[in-house]
Amino acid sequence: MIDEKPKRGFTTAILHSDRDAVIEHGAVHKPLHLSVAYGYRDVRDLTAVFQGRAAGFAYGRQGNPTSAALETKISTMEGGVGTVTFATGMAAIGAIMLALLRDGDHVVSSQYVFGNTSSLLLTLEAHGHAVSFVDATDVARVDAALTDATRLVFVETIANPRLQVADLKRIGELCRARGILYVVDNTMTSPWLFRPKDVDAGLVVNALTKYIGGHGNALAGAITDTGLFDWTKFPNIANAYRSLPPRNWGLQQLRKKGLRDWGGTLAAEQAHHIAVGAETLALRMDCICANALALAKWLQQQPQVRTVYYPGVAEHPQHALATELFRAYGGLLSFELADGVDSDAFLNRLRVVVLSSNLGDNRTLAIPVAQTIFHEMGPERRAAMGIADSLIRISVGIEDRDDLIGDFRQALA
Numbered sequence: 001m002i003d004e005k006p007k008r009g010f011t012t013a014i015l016h017s018d019r020d021a022v023i024e025h026g027a028v029h030k031p032l033h034l035s036v037a038y039g040y041r042d043v044r045d046l047t048a049v050f051q052g053r054a055a056g057f058a059y060g061r062q063g064n065p066t067s068a069a070l071e072t073k074i075s076t077m078e079g080g081v082g083t084v085t086f087a088t089g090m091a092a093i094g095a096i097m098l099a100l101l102r103d104g105d106h107v108v109s110s111q112y113v114f115g116n117t118s119s120l121l122l123t124l125e126a127h128g129h130a131v132s133f134v135d136a137t138d139v140a141r142v143d144a145a146l147t148d149a150t151r152l153v154f155v156e157t158i159a160n161p162r163l164q165v166a167d168l169k170r171i172g173e174l175c176r177a178r179g180i181l182y183v184v185d186n187t188m189t190s191p192w193l194f195r196p197k198d199v200d201a202g203l204v205v206n207a208l209t210k211y212i213g214g215h216g217n218a219l220a221g222a223i224t225d226t227g228l229f230d231w232t233k234f235p236n237i238a239n240a241y242r243s244l245p246p247r248n249w250g251l252q253q254l255r256k257k258g259l260r261d262w263g264g265t266l267a268a269e270q271a272h273h274i275a276v277g278a279e280t281l282a283l284r285m286d287c288i289c290a291n292a293l294a295l296a297k298w299l300q301q302q303p304q305v306r307t308v309y310y311p312g313v314a315e316h317p318q319h320a321l322a323t324e325l326f327r328a329y330g331g332l333l334s335f336e337l338a339d340g341v342d343s344d345a346f347l348n349r350l351r352v353v354v355l356s357s358n359l360g361d362n363r364t365l366a367i368p369v370a371q372t373i374f375h376e377m378g379p380e381r382r383a384a385m386g387i388a389d390s391l392i393r394i395s396v397g398i399e400d401r402d403d404l405i406g407d408f409r410q411a412l413a
């Protein structure tokens with residue numbers, strides 16, 4: 001469970017984070033800064049910003065004051081020392097791989113990862129990096145895959161769509177003992193349910209598009225440095241950044257080589273949408289998790305449903321682990337219908353639930369997985385991820401519980 005050490009509670013800290021800084025006209029939201037260029041009266045200030053000796057803004061591709069305010073919020077939520085935001089979650093994950101890996105490096109990844117992350121890792125393989133996909137519910141599989149060339153280990157907290165829970169704490173202990181960078185994608189749990197820093201993660205990824213933004217109206221991603229990884233042990237830091245204090249090396253390289261050079265910049269308007277959504281993360285998440293647990297238990301009792309996958313039910317293989325690690329069990333669940341139940345007809349009868357591929361929206365969303373988001377990867381890779389053709393994924397929202405369960409009841413009838 002989460003150790004609540006910060007001076008202010010989670011939600012208070014998010015709500016007042018903008019006002020803690022000097023803010024124009026007393027506005028309670030950080031204003032939208034749309035300027036691409038930032039001008040200086042003294043050329044010495046300009047050069048100091050460019051050389052990383054002074055804080056400030058240079059060119060909008062490397063960030064703007066509005067996205068910087070959001071970065072402060074994410075760092076507060078994750079207990080990190082700094083954050084870099086990106087236009088999407090995938091831009092953030094791509095930046096980690098492109099900015100931090102060199103020729104000959106090896107990556108160990110959970111085999112249960114977001115479909116596009118899996119696709120990105122296959123592209124890395126095609127570019128000549130060695131990638132091992134392992135069952136991260138078992139630390140021994142991760143241990144067995146490590147080599148002298150392993151530069152980073154990548155896992156998600158709760159996997160989408162089959163809800164496997166990674167052995168987060170033991171993998172963290174392993175990475176610390178071996179001096180390997182441990183990257184945890186916290187999207188599915190969000191910092192309200194889990195802080196990867198508590199299990200020794202060096203970098204935390206959040207697709208802000210999902211629960212932190214929460215309203216399905218803006219794309220964004222973030223990388224947070226927890227301050228726990230010793231960057232002097234990382235061989236791939238460019239000389240240009242080694243004059244900074246070592247704790248800044250990783251984020252500096254990610255901001256420069258990852259964000260500036262690849263250009264996946266978060267626009268100020270989008271940063272504002274995410275920041276407004278973040279204010280209610282804890283409230284929404286509590287409601288979503290309670291709805292998801294109730295729906296999972298209800299579905300388990302229906303004769304038309306064969307299997308329900310949700311870490312909150314006792315039958316889930318990592319139920320005890322999830323109880324130990326997370327405040328609650330998250331908003332995603334999946335299930336398989338019994339033989340003979342027409343899946344398409346069932347989905348078409350849903351009225352409250354939206355047929356859609358997003359997750360982490362306030363609205364409940366449903367999608368048949370093998371035919372859509374995991375279609376491109378083919379049957380073999382789906383089988384390795386435990387994805388049956390009949391699997392239906394539900395991203396649970398904040399609807400009134402009776403309306404939600406009532407919709408499933410009428411659609412199954």
Ligand SMILES: *Cc1c(COP(=O)(O)O)cnc(C)c1O
Nearest residue numbers: 088089090114187207209219220
């Ligand atoms: C959605 C998602 C991403 C990618 O985020 P985008 O903002 O859609 O690019 C990465 N990881 C996980 C676990 C996700 O659910």
